[in-house]
Amino acid sequence: MQAAQTYADVNRDVLRPLFKPTPLWAGALALDLVVLAFGAYCWAYQLEWGLGVAGYTPPVFWGVYITTFVFWVGIGHAGTLISAILFLFRARWRTGIYRASEAMTIFAVITAALFPIIHVGRAWYVFFLFPYPNQRELWPNFKSPLVWDVFAINTYLITSTVFFIIGLIPDIAAVRDGSSGIIRKVYNLLCLGWRGTDNQWRHYMAAYGFFAALCTPLVLSVHSVVSWDFAMAQTAGWHSTLFPPYFVAGAIFSGCAMVITLLVPLSKIFEWEEYINVWHFEHLAKLCLLTGSVLTYSYGIEHFIAWYSDNPYEWGIFVDRATGNYSWVFATMVFCNCIAPLIWWSKKMRTNLYVLFAVSLLINVGMWFERYNIIASSLAHQFDPGSWVYYQPTWVEMGILAGSFAWFGMWFLLFVKLMPAVAIAEIKEAMRPPLKHDHVEAA
Amino acid sequence: MSDNVKGVFAHLDSLLTGIARVRKAGYNDFTVTSPLPRHEIEEAIYDGMPSPVRWWTMTGGLIGGTGGFTLASLCSAVWPMALPGGKPVVSVPAFFVVTFECTVLLAGLFTLLGLLFHCRLPSLNLDIEVQDPRFSLDRFGLIVHGAGAKRAEIAKLLHDAGADEVANAEASHG
Known part of the structure; x- marks a missing residue:
């Protein structure tokens, strides 16, 4: 595929869609901004009237916001997995898709980071989460998993963003060199004046390797720490040592599905089939x-252990999840996450773009419902039967949920028009270098 | 007139030949530019000497790890309210997460600083010969600095190595 191309072809193909808004792109952005505006209105409404406008029903005080927070953190796993872990393993199939996946990670974590702020209600007090010198001598409780989470998410966001930007620098320089006027000046600033000298590449490759090595344990640790938000509590259905690997697997599962959801149309619309194609999607599948x-x-x-433990509270919650008020959530989760992907065991199905796209959408839906199933059903069915309730989200929560997708979509749509969404330098690395010796032999 | 001689190469093997010949002729003040990182170029110039960026990474990791653990310990010590369940003031398992996260965070940020420092970035005013848009497209560059009176000799050397174009040189080598 790539052997027939030259380095110049790669620049031409990847830079072609930049700065040229098509009607499809502009329409998608306009629709996205409308949904985002509605989400912003819902949040403003909640800020004015308080958390009472959310559907919280005592003792359920974690609902759609924490569900959506965990969902977006999970989505943010695949990009760094693909860019860092698969880089260390020298998996060649990552080359075409890693840039867009990494962008997806950054935007997903930015989206996730909104939800603790939304969830606390009085958003202007969110800085209480951070350790800062203050006259009241109040400090965060470092034995609380919620504080661990603040550190984990922020470290992941900062480190992944730096890794992403470092990867972009040589390609931004390529945009600069292919443009003129004000765009050239702006991109020269953005790439910090990168020239691709031997000295720069030498340190760049060393730093890139270190970043990949640093990001690798982060991929595994972030969702483990998120899982401890639940597992460290005594709540039935949460208090389990199974949670870290269970959450990490779920995060990679949902993240890879989101990569498929985003890149199948992207590759088609931008005519990048040579760089992002079925070969990549099959690996993701x-x-x-x-x-x-x-x-x-x-x-x-987890169902088996709940039954085998002979603990009536533990077993009660798992029976309730499958047969109680939230049985429809449980059924959606099982269908989307356990049954629907089975179709990909057939090579024919996992190489069909329509099937890939459809199943990846189902997985996205299923993984949101998985978190909803864990959070809402456990809190609504705690130890005292007198406190059992049925929590249902309100229009405000659903509006903010929709707004989060629009917020994520807005960043992604802007990214694909302003930055090279395929890694130019790495695609060139995967190609055979131009050698005079070859030309002599051919002649 | 610039004191540099720039050779533009379309082929990697020609560039490597050029680097070897330039070094053999005793010219060690030169810059190679390329649209992608190639280990062959690094090997030809640096003889396997590793980048010092690794020391920045290690320093950041050590500062981050000790800083994170100290932060958690001191916060617990000065605010005894944070002692749920009678746990010790300094609890290694409970503080492990923050220690780990701070290690990675500071190691990453120090790596970034090291990269910028050693790459001399931001650097918006490099030699004009290095600012050639072809070097981020499909051409390799070998710029020999301070050629002085030996410009013609260097230009011939680059031309003979297989450079497609030699700038700031005698017309016969262009």
Whole structure:
């Protein structure tokens, strides 16, 4: 595929869609901004009237916001997995898709970071989460998993963003060199005057390797820490040592599905089939099959352990999830995450773009419902039957949920028009270098 | 007139030949530019000497790790309210997460600083010969600095190595 291309072809193909808004792109952005405006209105409404406008029903005080927070953090896993872990493993199939996946990660974590702020209600007090010198001598409780989470999410966001930007620098320089006027000046500033000298590449490659090594444990640790937000509590259905691997597998599963959801249309619309094609999507589908199997096993084993523990509270919550008020949530989760992806065991199905896109959408839906199932059903069915309730989200929460997708979509749409969404320098690395010796032989 | 001689190469093997010949002729003040990182170029110039960026990474990691653990310990010590369940003031398992996260965070930020420092970035005013848009497209550059009176000799050397174009040189080598 790439052997027939020259380095110049790569620049031409990747830079072609930049700065040229098509009607499709402009329409998508306009629709996105309308949904985002509605989400912003919902948040403003909540800020004015307080958390009472959310559907919280005592003792359920974690609902759609925490569900959506965990969902977006999970989505943010695939990009760094693809860019860092697969880089260290020298997986060649990552080259075409890693830039867009990494962008997806950054935007997903930025989206996730909004939800603790939204969830606390009085957003102007959110800085209480951070350790800062203050006259009241109040400090965060470092033995609380919620404070661990603040550190984990912020470290992940900062480190992944730096890794992403470092990867972009040589390609921004390529945009600069292919443009003129004000765009050239702006991109020269953005790439910090990168020239691709031997000295720069030498330190760049060393730093890139270190970043990949640093990001690798972060991929595994972030969702482990998120899972401890639940597992460290005594709540039935949450208090389990299974949670870290279960959450990490789920995060990679949902993240890879989101990469498929985003890149199937992107590759088609931008005519990038030479760089992002079925070969990449099939690998992602296989990764989903692996992590989906781990997830299905986790669903099964947590039910088994609840039954085997002979603890009536623990078993009660798992029976209630499957047969109680939230049985429709449970059924959606099982269908989307355990049954629907099975179709990808057939090579014919996992190489069909329509099937890939449709199943990836189902996985996205299923993984949001998985978090909703864990959070809402456990809190609504705690130890005292007198406190059992049925929590239902309000229009405000659903509006903010929709707004979060629009917020994520807005960043992604702007990114693909302003930055090279395929890594130019790395695509060139994967190609055979131009050698005079070859030309002599051919002649 | 610039004191540099710039050779533009379309082929990697020609560039490597050029680097070897330039070094053999005793010219060590030169810059190579390329649209992608190639280990062959690094090997030809630096003889396997590793980048010092690794020391920045390690320094950042050590500062981050000790700083994170100290932050958690001191916060717990000065605010005894944060002692749920009778746990010790300094609890290694409970503080492990913050220690780990701070290690990675500071190691990453120090790596970034090291990269910028050693790459001399931001650097918006490099030699004009290096600012050639072809070097981020499909051409390799070998710019020999301070050629002085030996410009013609260097230009011939680059031309013979396989440079497609030699700038700031005698017309016969262009």
